[in-house]
Amino acid sequence: MFEPRLALASLSGEADADWARAAADHAGCAFLGGIALDDATRAAAREMVTGRDRSEFLPEDPVAFVDAQLAALADAPLRPAFNVRSATLGPLERAATVCERHDAIIEVNAHCRQAEMCAAGAGESLLRNLDRLAEQVRTAADTGADVSVKVRAELDGVDLPAVARRIEDAGAAVIHVDAMDSEAVVGAVADATDCFVVANNGVRDRQTATEYFEYGADAVSVGRPSDDPDILRTVRTAADEWFGREVAQ
Template structure:
């Protein structure tokens, strides 16, 4: 899917094209965003800003995403765009943009902020809005994009093996798992939906954590908050090259293998 098998996970209000380019020497993919697309999620994002959180709130989210992807067109990294939406139409449009730039479209089913969950976005897609998650995935696929879903383990009442099957059956290709200190969830997902490419996230800092996720069945790992730390990025890249056996000797390999 991408090499090295290291992704930079989206950071609200921080993960833009400049951030992705800064990490390109040590990662195979970078997910910009999250970007709220429709009225409900944009209103929720404004509420988050009002209480001090950093969010992307461009006047035109589609134009913003297009400009960010264009800025990464010549950077040797697979770009991804993490989006929040309660409606499928803008997801399809972003899917079209992602397809144009060979970028991954990532549905955010991970955000746990009350404002997002109340409107039916974020991790509520794993709970009370599973049908909506299915429609969002289908919309992204209809736009021509490779679709990932970012999920969180450890949510009461949520069986990630069932979620994984929902993702695969709807046409998704990637599941990006914040393991939340339940690394065994990676093994369970790998068993339930072996066709999905699994990116493991949470506590990825070096060889030990990369090796552990690999042994549980992950196909790649991602770095969250420390993605701005060059030392951590470099440690994880070296570990991934060793563990996954995918040395990044040719930076062109960082693009999605078509």
């Protein structure tokens, strides 16, 4: 899916092409975004900016923005990806078509926990409605793009291994797991699916990265410290050593 096995996790309103390029020497993949694609999620994003002082990407044409940002990474030594939020299928399909053209991964955001985004029908609300999540994955996958789904652990009533099986059946290639404080869930997800498993949350050093690899993660992602080259260098080294050892064995 990508090498080295270190990804940069999306940071709302901050993770753009310049951000990805600055860390390209260390990472194999960068998840740009997230970006709201349709009217409902864009209205939610505007509310979040106004009421919560959050950063959000709110270009006039979000799909054109995805296209331009991916084009800006055409010569970068990493695989680009885009984390997207949508309550409807048309804008998602158009964004996925753009990602396919750039050989980029499109990531369905089933992770955002902001009340406004969940009320719009995106984010973690999708984890409680697997039919809608599977429909989004299928729509994106039918374009030929590689599809990732970003999910969150520790939601009452949500069985992440079951989610992993459902999205794999719908065509997902990647599951990006924010483990919260439940690192072992990565192992349960890895056992449940053949999807490429990216583990996220608290990845700061060799120990945390190696723990996720021991649970069966295929890669790890770094969020807030993605602008810290020392952390990225340390995690990249841990990933290279782990998978180098795995290949040797």
